[in-house]
Amino acid sequence: MNIADQTFPAVDNANEDRAQAIRDQLRDAIVDRRLAPGTKLSEGEVGTLFDVSRTVARAALQMLSFEGLVRTERNRGAFVANPSPEEARQVFASRRLIEPGIAIAAAGRITPADVAAFKAQLEEEGRFIAERGPSARRSEIKASGDFHLLLASVAGNVILQRFMEELVARSSLVIALYGRSGISSCGHNEHLQILQALENGNAERASALMLHHIDHIEADLDLRVRSGPALRQALES
Amino acid sequence: MNIADQTFPAVDNANEDRAQAIRDQLRDAIVDRRLAPGTKLSEGEVGTLFDVSRTVARAALQMLSFEGLVRTERNRGAFVANPSPEEARQVFASRRLIEPGIAIAAAGRITPADVAAFKAQLEEEGRFIAERGPSARRSEIKASGDFHLLLASVAGNVILQRFMEELVARSSLVIALYGRSGISSCGHNEHLQILQALENGNAERASALMLHHIDHIEADLDLRVRSGPALRQALES
C-alpha cells in the first residue's frame, strides 16, 4: 500500500490552516489503516497529493509526528508509525490512568443534549458492527474511538481531551495491528453500559466500567512478540 | 520584557535538529519567566536571535504551540501563553489524574541508581530554597518541576512522560503567574516524603502523598479572577 494510491477529498478550508486539514486527512487514513504502518510519507508526494508545497506538507507531517502517528528520521523522511507491543501496552496503561477520571468528570457534567449525542453515536456504532467486511471493521474501530472522544469532550478538560485524542488515535492503530476478531460487540455493549451509568449520575460505576472496558480492549490484543526484535526491525518497513 | 532583550547560548548541536534545540531554549526561557506571558515571539526575531532562517524558527514555535506554552494566531504570530485560571485548574486536574499513577509505577521500578539521582536532585532543590531573590525563586520552580519529571522517567512509560513534560512546563508557567509566596519549603518537604515512600516500596503511600502534594501546590495559587474577562483580555499583551 503506497500513499500515492490514496485519494483524498479536496482541501477546501478557505482561509483556515491548510496544514491542519491535511493532518486530519492523513490521520484518518492512518487510523483507518488505509495507510499501512511503515508506509513512507514523502514530503513531495504528500504535497502533490494535496496540491500544496512541501512547506505545508512538512508542517502536517510534523504535527503527526508529535502525536506519535508518524515517526520521522532525519534526512530520511516520515513513516507511518509501527508501534511495538511495548508501546501498545504503554498506550493502554496511559488510558487506564486517565479515562476512569474522565468518566467521573463527565458524570458530573453530562447534559441531556450530550446523552442524545451519545445515543446517536452508539447507534451508528451498532450499525457498523452489524455489517461485515474489512471496510465496516475499520469504520467500527473509528466509531468506537469516537465514543471515547465524545466522553472526553463532555468531561470539559481541554488538556485531557487533547491527550485522549492522541491516545485514541494510537489505540486505533494498535488495534488494527494487533487486534483479534471478536472484540467488537462486547465493546459496544460496554459503551452502552457506561452511558447508562452516566445517565444515572453514577460516577463510580461509570469509572469502574471504563476501567474494565479498557482492560477488555487490551486483553483482546495479541501483544506477544512474534520474533526477535532484530528480525522485526529488519522487516518493519 | 522583550524577546530581543534575551541572550541565548549558542545552538551548537552539530547534526541534531536545530529547531528542537531552539524550542528547548525558548521553553526554558518561558518556564523561567525570562519571557513574560503575552510576549510576542516573531519568527523573524527568533530566527535572528538564534541565527537561523524563519523556516527553522517557525518549526520551533510550532512545537511550543503544541505543548501549549505558546499561542499562535493566524497572520498575527506567536505569543507566550497566558493561561487563564480555568486553564490552570485543568492543568492541575490532569496532574491529579496522572501523577498518582506514575508514583505507583515508579515505586515498582525504582533502582538504587534512581534513588541516588533523586537525592542529588532534592539537594539542589534545597539549595535554591535557602537562597533568596527572584533568580533563586525561578531556579526553585524549575528544580521542583524536575523532581516530577525524574519521577515520570522512572515510571518507564514514555507516553506519560511526554504528557508530564507538558504538564510540568505549563504548571511552572501557572505558578509563576498565580503563585503566592510560601509554598516552597513545604513542597520540598513533600518531595522528600514521596522519595522515602518510594524507597520503602510503599506504592500506595507514595501515590497518596503525591495527590496531596498536587493539592497543596494548587491551593497555594491565587486563581480568583481579578477583573472581568473582557478587561483581562484587553490588557493581556
Add this chain to the structure above:
DNA sequence: TAAGCAGAAATCGTATGCAATCTTTTCTGC
C-alpha cells in the same frame, strides 16, 4: 483635540531553489 483614513512598514503564509544526505544503479576488478 479626537476620530478617521490612506499609505508605509512589518509580519505572516507559502512556494521554490540549492546544498547536503541518503538510496539506487552502474561500473570495475577480482
Add this chain to the structure above:
DNA sequence: GCAGAAAAGATTGCATACGATTTCTGCTTA
C-alpha cells in the same frame, strides 16, 4: 559471477523570495 566502489537520482534540511494580511504612522477633518 560477485563484492565493493563510484556515479546518478531522489529526498530532505534550510534559506530565501514574494504576495497577502495586519499593524503602525502621520495626515486630514470635524
